[in-house]
Amino acid sequence: MPVTVQARGGQTQLVLLVTILFVSYLTIAMALPVVPVFVHTQLGGNNGWSGFAVGVPFLSTLVTRARAGKLADQRGGKTCLLSGLRYYVLGSVICLLAAYGAFGAELRFALLVLGRLLLGVGEGQVSVGTILWGIGLMGHARAGKVMVLVGISMYGALAVGGPLGLALFHWLGFGGLMLVSTLLPVLGGLTMRRFPGTPLVAGQRYSLWQVLKPILGPGAVVGLQGVGFAALGAFLPLYFFSQNWRFAGWGLTCFGCGFVFMRLIGGNLPDRLGGAPVACFSLALEAAGQYLIWLAPVPLAAFAGALLTGLGCSLVFPAMGREAIKRVEPHLAGTAIGGFAAFQDIAYGATGPLTGLVADHTGYATVFLIGGASATLALALALQMLLSARLAARVKEAD
Numbered sequence: 001m002p003v004t005v006q007a008r009g010g011q012t013q014l015v016l017l018v019t020i021l022f023v024s025y026l027t028i029a030m031a032l033p034v035v036p037v038f039v040h041t042q043l044g045g046n047n048g049w050s051g052f053a054v055g056v057p058f059l060s061t062l063v064t065r066a067r068a069g070k071l072a073d074q075r076g077g078k079t080c081l082l083s084g085l086r087y088y089v090l091g092s093v094i095c096l097l098a099a100y101g102a103f104g105a106e107l108r109f110a111l112l113v114l115g116r117l118l119l120g121v122g123e124g125q126v127s128v129g130t131i132l133w134g135i136g137l138m139g140h141a142r143a144g145k146v147m148v149l150v151g152i153s154m155y156g157a158l159a160v161g162g163p164l165g166l167a168l169f170h171w172l173g174f175g176g177l178m179l180v181s182t183l184l185p186v187l188g189g190l191t192m193r194r195f196p197g198t199p200l201v202a203g204q205r206y207s208l209w210q211v212l213k214p215i216l217g218p219g220a221v222v223g224l225q226g227v228g229f230a231a232l233g234a235f236l237p238l239y240f241f242s243q244n245w246r247f248a249g250w251g252l253t254c255f256g257c258g259f260v261f262m263r264l265i266g267g268n269l270p271d272r273l274g275g276a277p278v279a280c281f282s283l284a285l286e287a288a289g290q291y292l293i294w295l296a297p298v299p300l301a302a303f304a305g306a307l308l309t310g311l312g313c314s315l316v317f318p319a320m321g322r323e324a325i326k327r328v329e330p331h332l333a334g335t336a337i338g339g340f341a342a343f344q345d346i347a348y349g350a351t352g353p354l355t356g357l358v359a360d361h362t363g364y365a366t367v368f369l370i371g372g373a374s375a376t377l378a379l380a381l382a383l384q385m386l387l388s389a390r391l392a393a394r395v396k397e398a399d
Contacts, residue, residue, distance in 0.1 A: 029161025051356025069338025136198025159256020258310025
């Protein structure tokens with residue numbers, strides 16, 4: 001089918017949108033490997049507290065997903081996205097206060113948690129708003145491609161943000177890093193305000209609970225997939241430090257490079273092949289990567305495991321997200337995206353503190369064994385979805 005001038009214009013605007021999103025998302029990405037180090041070295045916290053500080057934004061994202069989806073459906077993706085960037089700014093400012101050494105360690109930790117809670121609220125609105133805005137530009141038939149490009153932007157920021165955040169932390173301290181993190185979403189928001197929004201889709205609105213049943217299967221798969229990434233983001237730098245290995249920040253870079261590479265070469269696969277087949281292949285790669293980190297005897301093996309994890313995680317969200325959106329009416333896309341992404345939020349929010357407690361007793365390597373087992377379980381669920389879909393297709397053909 002030939003591409004219309006309108007479609008080309010929408011694609012150009014989408015590329016500009018995700019490019020600006022990349023810059024704004026560095027606010028989240030740069031802090032990810034730094035927070036556990038900051039809690040350990042400057043606040044005297046243990047692995048459980050470090051994991052809690054890393055995971056708490058995902059908990060606040062989870063409890064506000066329904067609001068984000070409703071906001072996107074009722075007021076549009078642009079409004080939802082800009083609201084999320086304002087939360088980025090406010091959260092970063094409060095985290096900046098946690099760097100003030102005159103405060104006690106308990107107060108500084110409380111400020112850090114509060115700031116990261118607000119960042120989590122912003123994250124829910126930024127991701128849902130960007131996806132819905134992109135779908136408005138490209139159409140529901142290209143929902144998989146939209147999620148691929150949004151993911152490239154976010155996880156590309158993770159690839160750059162890991163070493164960049166640790167470098168800024170080393171050069172400027174935690175306060176300097178948070179100051180940079182405050183300015184980036186301001187720049188992104190001022191630029192995005194110039195872009196036109198997309199029309200709202202008319203239709204009766206429903207609550208998240210009313211659309212939860214049809215998205216339950218894809219949501220469970222993406223939630224289990226998220227355990228591996230959350231474990232890697234929270235504890236790979238500390239795992240390296242505990243082994244006296246160098247270049248801890250490059251683990252997230254390997255993950256991000258694998259993630260972006262797979263989306264670049266296979267970004268159209270969910271729309272072409274369907275969600276379940278792509279998810280099965282991807283989850284097998286993620287499981288292999290997590291098991292490799294668990295057994296890694298040298299840093300190079302851990303980097304290879306992080307790369308495999310990135311390759312595997314890359315297409316699970318758009319593959320299952322496409323399946324989730326297909327199961328609801330177009331005017332409920334924002335609510336469906338919010339509910340679907342909430343399953344991943346649960347994994348991200350719970351993995352840090354729970355695996356941190358495990359790491360306190362059994363070491364950091366066990367964290368990645370848990371990630372591998374979770375990906376294996378997700379693979380089993382995706383295979384069940386694939387087999388059920390093929391059986392239903394055969395029954396339909398027979399009729």
